[in-house]
Amino acid sequence: MQIRVLGCSGAIAKDCRTTSFLVGDRILIDAGTGVGDLTLEEMGRIDHVLLTHSHLDHIAALPLMLDAVSSLRRSPVQVHALPATIEALQAHVFNNIIWPDFSAIPSQASPFLQYQTFSTGELLAIDGFEIEVLPARHTVPAVGFAVKGHTGWWVFSGDTERNQSFWQRVNAMQVSYLVIETAFSNRERDLARRSLHLSPATLAQELANIDPANRYPIYITHTKPSETELIMEEIRQLDGTAGSLGPHDIRWLSAGQTLDM
Numbered sequence: 001m002q003i004r005v006l007g008c009s010g011a012i013a014k015d016c017r018t019t020s021f022l023v024g025d026r027i028l029i030d031a032g033t034g035v036g037d038l039t040l041e042e043m044g045r046i047d048h049v050l051l052t053h054s055h056l057d058h059i060a061a062l063p064l065m066l067d068a069v070s071s072l073r074r075s076p077v078q079v080h081a082l083p084a085t086i087e088a089l090q091a092h093v094f095n096n097i098i099w100p101d102f103s104a105i106p107s108q109a110s111p112f113l114q115y116q117t118f119s120t121g122e123l124l125a126i127d128g129f130e131i132e133v134l135p136a137r138h139t140v141p142a143v144g145f146a147v148k149g150h151t152g153w154w155v156f157s158g159d160t161e162r163n164q165s166f167w168q169r170v171n172a173m174q175v176s177y178l179v180i181e182t183a184f185s186n187r188e189r190d191l192a193r194r195s196l197h198l199s200p201a202t203l204a205q206e207l208a209n210i211d212p213a214n215r216y217p218i219y220i221t222h223t224k225p226s227e228t229e230l231i232m233e234e235i236r237q238l239d240g241t242a243g244s245l246g247p248h249d250i251r252w253l254s255a256g257q258t259l260d261m
């Protein structure tokens with residue numbers, strides 16, 4: 001199994017694309033601006049889109065992708081999300097004002113888009129993959145995901161602040177990779193707390209929840225482009241010191257990377 005990083009930035013700028021991961025050829029986890037790097041043929045193969053939450057940086061490319069490929073497909077794209085996320089898409093995106101309602105085009109009987117709801121804790125079977133819906137703690141209803149590969153689980157925190165229930169589940173898994181957000185630097189820790197994101201200081205508190213017997217690569221995602229270098233330097237300073245991030249194998253995630261499982 002291969003997971004391709006299409007986008008992992010917390011905002012846009014040159015060479016910065018927002019969150020999106022391609023699982024195999026047919027599953028997309030989040031639909032940020034990184035989707036735009038796919039060819040038309042690659043987009044046309046995507047049958048399932050799983051959304052962590054409704055914020056724009058995680059859904060921005062979804063309506064544009066559907067517009068690009070729907071007339072080329074023989075079946076609707078399945079969008080899997082929490083009920084609240086689907087309600088937000090219907091009310092604010094696919095509402096015939098911002099974008100056409102693709103769940104009713106070209107007809108109710110044969111739409112370009114179909115919605116599938118899930119709940120936190122559910123284990124999904126999609127296109128031959130086991131995908132678990134993990135808890136997240138954010139300003140809107142949100143989740144993370146874990147995808148089971150041949151060597152273990154790829155775990156994605158989604159957008160989240162400190163979350164004990166997330167670690168209770170992750171510590172019971174055989175994890176191959178952990179992708180975890182750190183959106184703000186420590187100088188912006190108050191903003192991170194209010195917006196329910198992590199900073200290096202709170203990341204350290206979160207990683208302290210990992211069972212010491214478990215060791216796996218930890219990839220940092222969702223940094224703000226203006227603060228990426230500072231965030232990574234603050235993480236390096238914390239790593240390996242008493243009561244800190246270490247000892248962990250902490251790495252920087254970048255668009256274009258592939259993770260094999």
